[in-house]
Amino acid sequence: xxxxxxxxxxxxxxxxxxxxxxxxxxxxxxxxxxxxxxxxxxxxxxxxxxxxxxxxxxxxxxxxxxxxxxxxxxxxxxxxxxxxxxxxxxxxxxxxxxxxxxxxxxxxxxxxxxxxxxxxxxxxxxxxxxxxxxxxxxxxxxxxxxxxxxxxxxxxxxxxxxxxxxxxxxxxxxxxxxxxxxxxxxxxxxxxxxxxxxxxxxxxxxxxxxxxxxxxxxxxxxxxxxxxxxxxxxxxxxxxxxxxxxxxxxxxxxxxxxxxxxxxxxxxxxxxxxxxxxxxxxxxxxxxxxxxxxxxxxxxxxxxxxxxxxxxxxxxxxxxxxxxxxxxxxxxxxxxxxxxxxxxxxxxxxxxxxxxxxxxxxxxxxxxxxxxxxxxxxxxxxxxxxxxxxxxxxxxxxxxxxxxxxxxxxxxxxxxxxxxxxxxxxxxxx
Numbered sequence: 001x002x003x004x005x006x007x008x009x010x011x012x013x014x015x016x017x018x019x020x021x022x023x024x025x026x027x028x029x030x031x032x033x034x035x036x037x038x039x040x041x042x043x044x045x046x047x048x049x050x051x052x053x054x055x056x057x058x059x060x061x062x063x064x065x066x067x068x069x070x071x072x073x074x075x076x077x078x079x080x081x082x083x084x085x086x087x088x089x090x091x092x093x094x095x096x097x098x099x100x101x102x103x104x105x106x107x108x109x110x111x112x113x114x115x116x117x118x119x120x121x122x123x124x125x126x127x128x129x130x131x132x133x134x135x136x137x138x139x140x141x142x143x144x145x146x147x148x149x150x151x152x153x154x155x156x157x158x159x160x161x162x163x164x165x166x167x168x169x170x171x172x173x174x175x176x177x178x179x180x181x182x183x184x185x186x187x188x189x190x191x192x193x194x195x196x197x198x199x200x201x202x203x204x205x206x207x208x209x210x211x212x213x214x215x216x217x218x219x220x221x222x223x224x225x226x227x228x229x230x231x232x233x234x235x236x237x238x239x240x241x242x243x244x245x246x247x248x249x250x251x252x253x254x255x256x257x258x259x260x261x262x263x264x265x266x267x268x269x270x271x272x273x274x275x276x277x278x279x280x281x282x283x284x285x286x287x288x289x290x291x292x293x294x295x296x297x298x299x300x301x302x303x304x305x306x307x308x309x310x311x312x313x314x315x316x317x318x319x320x321x322x323x324x325x326x327x328x329x330x331x332x333x334x335x336x337x338x339x340x341x342x343x344x345x346x347x348x349x350x351x352x353x354x355x356x357x358x359x360x361x362x363x364x365x366x367x368x369x370x371x372x373x374x375x376x377x378x379x380x381x382x383x384x385x386x387x388x389x390x391x392x393x394x395x396x397x398x399x400x401x402x403x404x405x406x407x408x409x410x411x412x413x414x415x416x417x418x419x420x421x422x423x424x425x426x427x428x429x430x
Contacts, residue, residue, distance in 0.1 A: 116292050
């Protein structure tokens with residue numbers, strides 16, 4: 001019988017396939033070995049503030065809080081609620097750190113992702129309110145580390161994502177080496193502009209809408225130049241100190257505290273510490289403090305929301321109108337996300353999870369970050385604020401948001417709606 005002989009090409013091909021199989025098998029063993037089962041027992045609950053005036057609403061809210069972490073398949077869920085300028089309830093369920101079984105508390109600090117945009121916008125609104133910043137002043141070549149583009153644009157267009165600046169997916173490798181790695185330290189807001197300065201605008205300012213972290217990053221440099229102070233210094237003295245937001249700061253701008261959460265990836269009852277392309281490392285978001293790099297707690301963010309709703313000395317009615325009016329494009333249509341300036345302002349939002357599906361005005365911003373999510377919601381006609389954070393990402397942000405809305409509804413049901421002059425002015429403007 002004739003002996004079968006492999007050709008030289010076939011032997012090479014088999015070696016390649018064999019090598020690929022070994023690499024795949026090694027990677028698979030490594031990948032699955034990094035996952036651990038989430039705790040099966042009930043998760044601990046920590047309660048910090050519980051105002052007895054709202055005891056019935058709080059009692060109902062706690063029924064939703066119990067088990068919410070398991071429903072979302074996340075290690076922890078932290079929430080705070082404010083009404084009439086006060087924090088009326090704050091609580092947390094689950095673990096800030098699973099390996100050490102450290103319970104989450106209302107002091108646990110989370111990455112808040114794009115909710116950073118609303119934080120930054122608060123600083124800008126404060127300076128606009130004082131007359132130190134003009135929303136409609138043209139931005140050309142007056143910004144440090146920024147190259148003038150084909151078209152000039154305004155701060156108003158930056159804050160409403162209508163300036164034409166792209167987002168992650170619109171940039172090339174020069175940007176990706178920063179945004180994919182998340183491993184570079186930036187020491188100023190203006191230094192972070194090199195991540196996207198070299199790219200052209202996507203469209204003529206005002207003609208289209210493109211949601212972008214980098215709009216807000218550039219806005220923070222406009223802010224710091226107008227204020228005459230570095231961005232984070234201005235935010236600390238003008239916003240965080242004034243509102244007693246003691247647990248809010250820019251990522252990697254100072255050392256992590258003992259309350260800094262550990263962030264995870266979860267899947268069908270299993271977890272592992274958050275990884276970038278499978279590699280665990282110290283995530284550094286300093287290139288985008290303004291647009292997605294703040295660390296905070298739900299209690300701190302409720303204090304910020306309270307200031308917008310209840311403190312007449314913090315911002316004027318006219319300033320609130322400027323920042324909460326959904327922006328129209330040059331064709332006269334309101335942009336697709338009903339985005340105002342640094343906030344989404346949904347004037348007649350309907351959800352079965354809120355007041356039986358009746359229309360409600362909801363000013364809000366959500367955030368998705370590396371192993372975390374956050375949702376900050378203001379209900380101006382009820383003077384109510386709610387914020388929640390989790391230290392993992394769920395497949396659908398809507399699932400997380402719905403849990404937050406259900407808790408908010410426990411309070412909304414017992415609070416009378418007040419007619420809002422501001423609401424009327426905004427709707428008439430549109």
